[in-house]
Amino acid sequence: MTTYAELAMKYQTVPAVATEMVNLNAILSLPKPTEAFMSDIHGEYDAFQHVLRNGSGNVKAKIRDCFHDEMTEQTLQEFAFLVYYPSERVAAVQQQLQGDALQQWYLTTIQRLVRLLAFTATKYTRSKVRKAMAPEFVYITEELLYNDADTPDKLDYYWQIIKRVIALQQADGWIEATCRTIQRLTVDHIHIVGDIYDRGPAPDQVVESLIRRQTVDIQWGNHDILWLGGAAGSALCIANLIRISARYNNLAILEDAYGINLRHLALFAERYYQDNPAFRPNMDRNETQISVAERDQITKIHQAISIIQFKLEGPVIQRRPEFEMTHRLVLEHISHDGQSIHLNGHDYPLINGAFQTIDFDHPYALLPEEQELVDQLVTAFTHSEKLRRHLDFIMAHGAMFLRYNGNLLLHGCVPVKDDGTFAGLTINGKTYSGQALFEVLERNLRLAYAHPENKNDLATDLLWYLWTGPYSPLFGKHDMTTFERYFIDDNATHFETPNPYYAMRHDRDFIQRLLKEFGLNPQTGHVINGHTPVKKGDSPLMAANQMIVIDGGFSKPYQKTTGIGGYTLLDNSYGMQLVTHQPFTSKQAAIANLTDIVSTKRVVQQELHRRTVAETDIGQEIIAQLTMLGQLLSDLRG
Structure with missing residues (x-):
């Protein structure tokens, strides 16, 4: 937690304090960023990476929302896999297209990526978006991102940037870097609820x-x-x-x-x-x-x-x-x-x-x-x-x-x-x-x-x-x-006798007592568990959805038990969703066949109003900083 002394050292004038207060107040009103919860990866790197790259299905959802009916399903799938695996997909396109057709693909793709990046970045400050960008392409990306290609005065400027990026053979690097930025902004924070190691190969x-x-x-x-x-x-x-x-x-x-x-x-x-x-x-x-x-x-x-x-x-x-x-x-x-x-x-x-x-x-x-x-x-x-x-x-x-x-x-x-x-x-x-x-x-x-x-x-x-x-x-x-x-x-x-916890976690009163023991609101909180694979036919949601078990079988030896390839729990400004993943075969097969592994999404909790940063733990820290900055502003004014 930032102290008053640290703030006083960093912001030494009235304008500096006031500017930071304006900035922090604005951040509080932004939508709550997306959290992803995963557990029991057990060394299954390729499956884990695929889920990270597609944002547990969120990348494709954002493409659909951004472009509405502008793409066919095939085009949408190809564009989604470009975002997931940019270097591999660019290499495949270069083998398929040549000359003007390849040039047109670059022009269209870069414009689409700028639009998708702008759409994905709406939940974040410019500062945070900049930190997610590859440093070597920050200038180019920001110029494309924050200039309107439809404004006559900037139209030629906008397209000249894109054309020079292609002419200077920087398009491949920019596409890969921008796709990585989109991946990172689609899911802001990752929780690994245990067991990275053992069983799997990497x-x-x-x-x-x-x-x-x-x-x-x-x-x-x-x-x-x-x-x-x-x-x-x-x-x-x-x-x-x-x-x-x-x-x-x-x-x-x-x-x-x-x-x-x-x-x-x-x-x-x-x-x-x-x-x-x-x-x-x-x-x-x-x-x-x-x-x-x-x-x-x-x-x-x-x-x-x-x-x-x-x-x-x-x-x-x-x-x-x-x-x-x-x-x-x-x-x-x-x-x-x-x-x-x-x-x-x-x-x-x-x-x-x-x-x-x-x-x-x-x-x-x-x-x-x-x-x-x-x-x-x-x-x-x-x-x-x-x-x-x-x-x-x-x-x-x-x-x-x-x-x-x-x-x-x-x-x-x-x-x-x-x-x-x-x-x-x-x-x-x-x-x-x-x-x-x-x-x-x-x-x-x-x-x-x-x-x-x-x-x-x-x-x-x-x-x-x-x-x-x-x-x-x-x-x-x-x-x-x-x-x-x-x-x-x-x-x-x-037989290994399980602790009575595993029988009791189906009971809402017990889960609420757990939440209270750990200092959380027993009415609105959730307990999120890994460790025990959810068997076929069993529900990962227990105790009126306040207990969520997210070990769904990333580890291949468990997939016979679970019948699926893993779970991801998503928590964003609209509520919680549990995402079920199909078993992952291989990275090569996924890219060659454009096959995703997200199968279903189940709503765990839907918010009556869209949550903001102010309603998060980070929001509470910002509010505490604003209180100290208010005192600092008063002290500077005498």
């Missing part, structure tokens, strides 16, 4: 695109925590994320994108493990075919890192009794012949055995080679410059939860007991629940991330607890039954 590219975008906030998801934990030096988080990467054939993310050397792990796995069908990589994506040798290597790495993970869990659970996770000390219940396990009062035969490195008298002891591996991996993760840069961005723009424009954004859940009272976690002798639980966990997360040299402290252990603990707001279940899923055939042992 989480690093998702983060890069968000870094370029900047106007973004992130509510950390449980999978993001593993990567934050890896950079913070948590061996347990590192083991988990490598295991998941191996399971989904994504080890290239570690080696190629982040420079994490897995050679020593591969050599160790080759020495101790064999082919094991239960640990072969999941190839449901059907995108990258691998050789039998590659498959076998990943299978062995998968086994090796899984056993290391189960071993590492023991000491953390033993030194943190407050985590209430002693029932997850599974290795000590395996029979000495490795053929059975005694869990929860029952004996179960073990399948897919991979226990050759376990000493059953000391089941959580790492082999010297395993300890050396763990130390090497921790060093590699904490010293990866690109990983640190990406996670620095996620830390700087992220939080455990967010209150934004009257809504509560959180990835997983607010842990509760069966009776609906908030469930607590005891840390250093004090029990935290509700909002206080989120806040203490975030403080410890930031502490652990800032001090990767501390590897066995409470803050680092809490990072792993956030991934798997029974009262973790990001996990939301009593147990993570990874061991049982690998090694026990009885499906009853695989």
Whole structure:
């Protein structure tokens, strides 16, 4: 929040203060900008980018509103894809057209883009529009944008600019830059409600695109925590994320994108493990075919890192009794012949055995080679410059939860007991629940991330607890039954009991109590969740539309469950809409066939009057600044 002293330093004369007050008062009357909420991207970069480029269908809607009946549906679709993928579409047009036909296409396209940019920019100040433009084209764009081509005195001037841009071979660059500006202005602010990482092939590219975008906030998801934990030096988080990467054939993310050397792990796995069908990589994506040798290597790495993970869990659970996770000390219940396990009062035969490195008298002891591996991996993760840069961005723009424009954004859940009272976690002798639980966990997360040299402290252990603990707001279940899923055939042992929150979130009274707990208006606010994919036939809208679940299946492994390709929630001056996306095939197919992935839009909330900036959180900050500027104006006048 800007202080009086900062304003006094910046605006030192009466005209300067008065001008800023005029400016801020005008901004308050502008329509509320559009927010887009997305969750559970899980590395699906191409699908994520397509949704960003088309503004969840808003770009095409603006084209339709701007040009009314001037375009056929085919022309409209071609123009929309030019805005989405300008460089690719320009290249395609250059192959189709030559000479005067290509020249005419440039003249028509540039004029249309100027009109669309002007239409899209009406909700913003000139200053904000200028900041969204590519700096190298600001002069040209502003001259075209703020001059009327129909005014006789400016008509020749206007067309001369366009013709010279084409003649100087700057049209391609200007078109691409202007399309990017339109994309950015169509959706002003992006909320990522957790889980950028794991499963999909390119989480690093998702983060890069968000870094370029900047106007973004992130509510950390449980999978993001593993990567934050890896950079913070948590061996347990590192083991988990490598295991998941191996399971989904994504080890290239570690080696190629982040420079994490897995050679020593591969050599160790080759020495101790064999082919094991239960640990072969999941190839449901059907995108990258691998050789039998590659498959076998990943299978062995998968086994090796899984056993290391189960071993590492023991000491953390033993030194943190407050985590209430002693029932997850599974290795000590395996029979000495490795053929059975005694869990929860029952004996179960073990399948897919991979226990050759376990000493059953000391089941959580790492082999010297395993300890050396763990130390090497921790060093590699904490010293990866690109990983640190990406996670620095996620830390700087992220939080455990967010209150934004009257809504509560959180990835997983607010842990509760069966009776609906908030469930607590005891840390250093004090029990935290509700909002206080989120806040203490975030403080410890930031502490652990800032001090990767501390590897066995409470803050680092809490990072792993956030991934798997029974009262973790990001996990939301009593147990993570990874061991049982690998090694026990009885499906009853695989069930992960969800927190009562997930049953209660259908109840409006419960959601209103949550909103009140987090300091929001219980009558008008919404809780926006990710984390749990909405199954076919289930509604993402609950509790009279005050609870909105937006995990619709960006991650391809979940699309069989959801039946769709993801959700985007839009909140603009007219209200809220939930956008359903069809499954995304590939960028190449989308461009070649001009196929969008927006299928339906469902109104969540429609405003009786069009909301303005004054009714947003930014508006409240502006109003506070106006009060201080009024005082400053009075002081300057004496």
